[in-house]
Amino acid sequence: MRTYIGKGAGAHIEMKLLGAKRYVLICSPYISPDYASRVVSLASNNVAIRLITSNSQEPYQQQSLRILRDSITPPRGLFAFRKRRNWRRIPLELMIINEKLVHAKMYVIDGDYAVVGSANMTKNGFWDNIEYLMIFEGEEAQKIEEDFQTLWRVYLQHYREYIQVFEYQEPIAPERSVFGSIVGKIFTRD
Numbered sequence: 001m002r003t004y005i006g007k008g009a010g011a012h013i014e015m016k017l018l019g020a021k022r023y024v025l026i027c028s029p030y031i032s033p034d035y036a037s038r039v040v041s042l043a044s045n046n047v048a049i050r051l052i053t054s055n056s057q058e059p060y061q062q063q064s065l066r067i068l069r070d071s072i073t074p075p076r077g078l079f080a081f082r083k084r085r086n087w088r089r090i091p092l093e094l095m096i097i098n099e100k101l102v103h104a105k106m107y108v109i110d111g112d113y114a115v116v117g118s119a120n121m122t123k124n125g126f127w128d129n130i131e132y133l134m135i136f137e138g139e140e141a142q143k144i145e146e147d148f149q150t151l152w153r154v155y156l157q158h159y160r161e162y163i164q165v166f167e168y169q170e171p172i173a174p175e176r177s178v179f180g181s182i183v184g185k186i187f188t189r190d
Contacts, residue, residue: 001140004133009119010126012133016109023048025108025148028121029099030056035121036064040071043090050152051092054099055164060122068094072166097155098162106148113137114144 004012017024018038024047026039031053043049051068054061072092105125108114117133119125136144155163 002135004117004135005130007130008127009117009129009131009133012135013107013115013119014126016113017107018042020047020109022110023050024110025050025106025145026121027052027102027104027106027148027151028125029054029102029105030058030061030120030122030125031064031068032060032122033063033067034123035126036067040067040090040092043071043092044088046091048091049093050095050148052095052097052102052104052152052155054102055096056099065096068092069166094166095152095155096164096166097159101155101159101162104151106144106151108141108145108148111145112141114141116144 017026020042024039024042026049028051031039031051039049039051053065053068055065056062071090072094104116105119105121106114106116107121114136115133116136117131119129119131119133125131156165
């Protein structure tokens with residue numbers, strides 16, 4: 001384990017994160033929209049993401065949550081079929097927790113690199129604020145990964161009423177939707 005204290009904490013997180021090949025685990029109460037978009041882009045390149053964040057009412061956090069949720073949930077509604085045609089599933093799981101119940105900041109990349117510390121996934125947290133980080137590699141990083149998975153399970157098992165979990169779900173096929181069944185009846189009369 002090594003440590004870092006000072007500005008520019010993102011130098012120990014961002015490049016590794018954006019260079020992930022298999023998966024990334026993130027716990028950060030606050031995420032800026034720019035980093036939310038980068039997470040979506042990473043998942044769009046088939047890097048599996050599991051992300052824990054807060055439901056803070058800060059406008060930038062709400063914008064980030066919209067970016068993340070919209071990437072997981074297929075477009076819906078009567079005229080969404082055009083958008084849905086180009087939409088594809090990405091390997092992203094999102095857990096949104098009541099703001100007061102999440103404070104940890106953890107980043108695990110491909111199981112062999114992990115960072116724990118005070119830096120939120122924001123420009124200020126990564127580059128402008130003085131932050132403290134503990135950086136783990138190899139077997140030590142695997143322990144941080146186990147801790148992250150334990151945190152995920154603890155929230156699911158004991159705080160279900162305070163969380164929302166978003167995972168990909170198959171959209172209702174047009175022929176099974178109300179609109180599709182009405183159109184189907186009109187055009188399939190005997």
